[in-house]
Amino acid sequence: MGKLFVLLAVVFLGGCAGMPKPQHFNPEKNQHLKHITIIEPAQQEEVPVRIQTHAGQSFGLLGALIAEADMASDTSTFNEAVGETMPDWQQAIVTALKASLEKEGYQVSSIITDRKRENGYLVSYKDLVDQNTDAILDLNYYLAYLAAGMESDFIPNLIGQVRLIDTQNKAVVFQNRFFFGFPPSEYDIEADHILSDKQYAYNTIELLAASPEQAIDGLEEGVQKFAEKVAQKLAKQPNAQVEQIVE
Secondary structure (H helix, E strand, C coil): CCHHHHHHHHHHCCCCCCCCCCECCCHHHCCCCCEEEEECCCCCCCCCEEEEECHHHHCHHHHHHHHHHHHHHHHHHHHHHHHHHCCCHHHHHHHHHHHHHHHCCCEEEEECCCCCCCCCCCCCCCCCCCCCCCEEEEEEEEEEEEEEECCCCEEEEEEEEEEEEECCCCEEEEEEEEEECCCCCCCCCCCEEECCCHHHCECCHHHHHHCHHHHHHHHHHHHHHHHHHHHHHCCCCCCCCCCEECC
16 A cells, blocks of 8 residues: 555544554443444545556655646546535445444434544544443544556545444444555554455546446445445454453
């Protein structure tokens, strides 16, 4: 993985203080968790189109500025092609998570906060939920079409991080990062990776912008597979862990 992708993950998922330590779910210790409340993530208004290793990045500051302008143009081209058919990604993710978690036997609700896009996990969960909630699911996500290099295909990507907190003892009972599309970096070896379908690969920005509905289908597939993977990780199957405590 290139350094750019790592930087994007850090900036958009609020990981400036370092990547959250993975925490595996232990179903045997958490049988009492029956009702999960999802804290709805911040909305993502547009889908960036970026190249990890852009030719301009090899030519100093001026080249980097040219590269950023080129990728900003690609982003505008794609988002203008999608137009008003752009999904509500916040609701798409919450809906997919609810359905996937309910299949695992959980009762699921959600709440909206005033969180900002650049923020990571909430600092405090005090007074956010009622006494019927057994656990809080906090998450962030970043959707994009990314290419490894100038001659590489643009493919759909989703980077998500998820944390589950027991409301009774404030313990973090699950925490991890998920990558759909490009694999995680060498710094994120415990993150979950989900492959994207090759039908959603586009060799040029022109091809990507010419197929907005199909391209969005690729991102929606990422949302669905992300939700299914999260629910799979929270399934009631044995798995040892050591809990962390959240203030």
